[in-house]
Amino acid sequence: MISSIAELISDRIGAMPAGERRAAQTLIANYPLTGLKTVAEFSAAAGVSSPTILRFVARLGFQNYPEFQSALQDELAAQLQSPASRTLDPGSAGGAVSPMLEATLDNMRETFRHLTDKQLADIATRLAERRGKTFLIGGRFTDPLARYMAAHLAIIQPDVYHLAGQESIWRDRLIDMGKRDVLVIFDIRRYQESLVRFAEKAHHRGVQIILFTDQWLSPIARFARHVIAGRTAVPSAWDSSAALFVVAETLIGAVTRQLEAAGAKRIRDLESLR
Amino acid sequence: MISSIAELISDRIGAMPAGERRAAQTLIANYPLTGLKTVAEFSAAAGVSSPTILRFVARLGFQNYPEFQSALQDELAAQLQSPASRTLDPGSAGGAVSPMLEATLDNMRETFRHLTDKQLADIATRLAERRGKTFLIGGRFTDPLARYMAAHLAIIQPDVYHLAGQESIWRDRLIDMGKRDVLVIFDIRRYQESLVRFAEKAHHRGVQIILFTDQWLSPIARFARHVIAGRTAVPSAWDSSAALFVVAETLIGAVTRQLEAAGAKRIRDLESLR
DNA sequence: GGAACGCTGTATCTTATGTTACGTATTTTG
DNA sequence: CAAAATACGTAACATAAGATACAGCGTTCC
Structure with a gap:
């Protein structure tokens, strides 16, 4: 089961051409920030051209770049709103409480x-x-x-x-x-x-x-x-x-x-x- | 000292007109996500018009909307890289809260x-x-x-x-x-x-x-x-x-x-x- | 070694985004 | 209460963004 876009990428990164792979690596390197910038900035960061970025997001299954960005934002929202429960008292982990x-x-x-x-x-x-x-x-x-x-x-x-x-x-x-x-x-x-x-x-x-x-x-x-x-x-x-x-x-x-x-x-x- | 945009906002929210205050409140409510969206989406979320959003970011001291978004992204990048600081800002420990x-x-x-x-x-x-x-x-x-x-x-x-x-x-x-x-x-x-x-x-x-x-x-x-x-x-x-x-x-x-x-x-x- | 295929970038186009100007409404001040 | 100032939204504008077409190049497979 693939829940995050990061997983989706690492799942398919093997089947990508060189340019798109660079895009993928750049995105993963400081995920998900690069993906929130413009195509031009993304392409510059990855050292490839804009169309390569677009082909990259298309390969991930998104119709267009904005859709891809929305997905990233939703993911980020979920992350920010439920901070990893790291306070969990290890002793009382079992119950319904x-x-x-x-x-x-x-x-x-x-x-x-x-x-x-x-x-x-x-x-x-x-x-x-x-x-x-x-x-x-x-x-x-x-x-x-x-x-x-x-x-x-x-x-x-x-x-x-x-x-x-x-x-x-x-x-x-x-x-x-x-x-x-x-x-x-x-x-x-x-x-x-x-x-x-x-x-x-x-x-x-x-x-x-x-x-x-x-x-x-x-x-x-x-x-x-x-x-x-x-x-x-x-x-x-x-x-x-x-x-x-x-x-x-x-x-x-x-x-x-x-x-x-x-x-x-x-x-x-x-x-x-x- | 003001380090984050959120602080900047709450510092000036008192001196804002009603419409811009609504924008501010909407942004703070699910910070910083709303600010990463387009002006149109932001304005819709806040229930005000696009120009009001632009006036709002202008009042915060940004030249234009993209500059404002970049600032938010930088802040987000810093936050994501040091997850420890996300729990509760230790700097604000002095306050009454x-x-x-x-x-x-x-x-x-x-x-x-x-x-x-x-x-x-x-x-x-x-x-x-x-x-x-x-x-x-x-x-x-x-x-x-x-x-x-x-x-x-x-x-x-x-x-x-x-x-x-x-x-x-x-x-x-x-x-x-x-x-x-x-x-x-x-x-x-x-x-x-x-x-x-x-x-x-x-x-x-x-x-x-x-x-x-x-x-x-x-x-x-x-x-x-x-x-x-x-x-x-x-x-x-x-x-x-x-x-x-x-x-x-x-x-x-x-x-x-x-x-x-x-x-x-x-x-x-x-x-x-x- | 030649030809076919596919990947990549340049240049162009279209769209929608951010911006601005202006008229109206609202609030503030004397 | 009146007048000035301020704030707000509608609508038109310019611009920059994403999308597309096409040509060049490299790679690979006969």
Whole structure:
């Protein structure tokens, strides 16, 4: 079974004429980067002419060069998104637990790899400055995340509201929202139409939207000021929201720290209670 | 110091107009793949027009699109050659993100190290056999976890109830509970007195209790048939429920798999809907 | 040693990609 | 609230990319 293009090449490299073989070797040497460049660059790197490169990719079974490049990109995407599980605890390799845990850990690393301190700090600042109100809402499975975040934020600052219940209920809350307010939305795949509509309306009212979504980006990203894209793929019938959960916790921590640093009276009062 | 294009973007994303910010977010979401595609594909993915993409790369300081792509490719080449640096950029260890993430990942490894496959399988079986009803409840901060689990379990099997609202409300539900039923409780430090009382009463009625708690064990452990102890310590003002969250997801997956294996009609019906 | 075959490169063509100009919409500022 | 500035998209443009035709060369097989 041939899964990668690299395998495909080494499978057929024996049956290639000299020029194409040079192309193949050049590509393998720093795979897959050379293949992502233009035909001209590829040919220059291999020291052959452009048509030879084209004949080479044709021999691999691709209709044209762009198709070949797309295949390479897809492969690269798969590689980048599921980093080789090298953290695997050798002792617990057998059971049904490990794959799930491994995937979840990978998801978190990947999620945070795409997330800079600055991004998080910006969002935290926006949440901490509280010029207006903060609203949180989530989809069918992610609403608990919204609740979790709301439960914490509501303690350290006033005017934090979780939007619950039926659509009509939170739609009516739109009337309270303005450009000084922040709306935190959780929406992962099988994006909810009702949430998208809600986000759009809020956006039109000038509300700043912070979106927690998956890597395929909810349509709400269109309206969002900040987008956090978490990885959700795990070996299960369900998607995993764990990565988003951790981001949420991180943000809660960051907001708390900022408010502490700002010397908010509420925080001092809170500490005396703890 | 700015070394990668991703950093460059998150550094300037704040000073970008909406359209370009969407482009930036789309690129970051699955970095750097979108940037390697054509302008047309990039713009389609971001939901903006081609010129916006070009303005975006111009704002990053590139003369033209090909130059931008070359930079991405160079970066990718460097990354691919030293796979070690892909896990987590050691350079960014100074920020506020890493310690939090590191601690969370450690928590999960620790939590699962003390959790055997058999334990999880037993609990999953208990949840899947559904001789009776399943109730879920949580504390102030952990109630969202109960909701999250309930949202999933309620789909794959009937008679799943999340106990919400005021204490008096769920106390009255005790009357519905018997020895065939299961009660899943989430309770971490600053254990809630009301939850303990509730657990005790349920226990006396013969209800089997599955407890999610922290490593110091809620007093409810006294009455619990199964106890899952997750690590909660992170460098933050708050405890982290992330490890428990992942255990919950793992359990959800395990229960789903067991029901599938048992050929439950509900699951087949569900699959036809997906 | 000659002829046939196949591989390779040059030059040309076509396509679609990146680029730019301009009008409209939106936001910001006084 | 008005006016200026900025941002955005449509459409036309130029260019560079991939594809193709053809001729030269080397190789191989009678």
